[in-house]
Amino acid sequence: MASFSFTVLEQSAVSPPTGADLGEPLPLTFFDIMWMTSGAVRRLFFYRFPHPTVHFIDSVLPALKSSLSTTLHRFYPLAGKFRCSDEDEGKLEFRYKEGDSVPFTVVEYDGDFDDVSGDHGRAVSKIRPLVSELREDLYEDMPLLAVQVTVFPNKGFVIGVKISHIACDGRSFIHFVRSWAAVCRAESSAESLPSFDRTMFKFPEKLGTATPGDVKHFFESNKQPKKSTTSNDDAMFVLKGFKLSKGDIEKLKQRVLLSAKTVRCSSFMVTCSWAWVSLVKARAYNAERKVQLLFQADARQRLNPPVSVDYFGNCIRPCFAEAVVSDLIGENGLAFACEAIGNGIKELEVGVFNGCDEWGNRFLKTEQPMAVTSSPLFRVYDADFGWGRPVKVDVASLGDSPGVMSLTESRDEEGGIEFAMSLEENEMAAFDSFLLLALDG
Template structure:
């Protein structure tokens, strides 16, 4: 869906950047079942806010040339991101990520009259204003090929800038896209030696459990008709985007409380379990469904290194999608009670342990499971603290804020490392203003009680 930019944002120029001529081979990466699951999911967007107390002309003359050349060199390694998703020639069902010489990424440069400090805050902000800072991926070509990435820099003269990326989820997951961003940032800042290792493209060892690919593909006819309308339905006019934080100390106290009250003596609560549990309980309290209502949690799990023993482990550098689905449910009354966080942590922890033991268990049913609960507004999770988004430094210092406007499905949270301290976790949410206020109130009140001890 294409939208017009707000009046406070002006597009100055649109560039097209690709790998240096002759530096990347024409190639086709066949979709695995991990990839085809995201065919109609839309783009994943991240907006990085940076302090930049200089004029627009200074940026264009002194900074942008380096940024463009570093991007071209990075796309030499990550060339599939300059390509397009298409049906493989002669096939009616096998999709692939195809790159050919001359393929490029659109790169928009814009200027903004708004308040940088306000837009880069953690408090609830008007969703559409933050969304305008993220680029729009071009529409499919006449022959149905779909570009997969777009970039945008928005200048707030003498205050700051945002650098934003949109990557279609069928091309790759967050692990791959943040590796691309980190590589680009290292080249732009002159620290190329610190860049992550190049991507790994071999997909020959990725399995297809229970013919998951064909099942996912056959289910996409309904997705193509419904996904876009569902996105619109889930974005009310008063939607806001905001961020709350669990400090390392908060997480330590949460884990200690959960572990001490858990009935299973062997249960040990991790940071991510505590994060999911506390956010889930806070959202259930904010929505206040009836006690007998079943509420759902859906979160990703990285399958790299876990496709054992039948398949060799995929390295961390594997490019593409390699995340599994984890699902949990509970009665709203159980989560809203005094020991709700303990209950939520136990349920989430059990799901994680099952995933670790058998990551592809029921893999062919993941989309079906999510479709079954999607209209019930589950707490779904995007991102990971392990991506270290606050380490993405293009030479202007660490980001002052990172937002994910693509968590547009109400109830989806983003999770990331904390900018302000090691071991903390940031949680982002898009919600109607009243629901956001309730979520923040319950989130803050629980921490106030926790911090007394």
């Protein structure tokens, strides 16, 4: 087996421009507090660059770092930390202090760029080292962002961005990355400015703010042992990408509508249903068992009053789809799955905070639920830093959560969808075969 090596070329830090007028500290909202025990989100953006490392260092790296500095001025909370308020130690906030910075690591890797950036099953152990560490075992003064650039000489490079989920949701994460890319290619006006206005939120009284003591308890009671990047457990899990063309999606929709004409069936719903049914079959659950699919709904335009679509922070709520295994594995399983997902969406019609007291319990009561993250609406492939669109975008943090699927738009076809999932190698083989059977059936 070939042995590849990582060489750290640079470890530095990037801050907003000196003397920049940064905004006020931001208080945590209920939507932020929901994600306190979640790990950071790690995305990988793969780019072709058939030049030597020295050319990358001279021609690409300075632009990446200077544009990041400019972008941190606009997205200033990410340059700061999650910390206690200076004015009131009983309050928590995101705040930038002079001297704060974002760790920026540059690594050279002599591995196979095409191997780690493809859709085929890749060992999670190959993906983990492409994102730098971000300390997540703190409950105060916790950094929110880290960047690692990995250079594959004469092949390409990877921008690995790691953001604490306490700071923002997926829409905000990608808004930041696309804005950074636009500044880097000298088209800063291509992306809108973020909004940090939190005065518009009207939370129910029972949804109070967390105290530092609460946060300390959350972190200490949910500590997980850190995995080695070369552990045997990692080697057993693979991350694999899948694609649905616009034609594939229409084919699946028609199948659902033929078996249940009253079921609403969007591209999101049928893609999630296709994967959910296939995973249930791959795991060979008991036919009488109840299973659950968890997905997130953007609350920005569902709140009263609505908040800006450019709001930066967390503004999502969980939705739950539940079904009996025997229904999902039967002849009309896709239709049953779509109906269950539709019922989860209908809960939003009562209000964004409907059932919020039970969100945690509903998730925890089901063993091994499947979950969906990200969205085709985020336009991840628009992250062009000036050297072309990404050849691949992955969510490296899927390796921490087997059974979680990440959705993106198709890179090559309008109306198509891509998704990725991490599973144990044997389970992935079964999942893959059931996906193909469902598409051909």
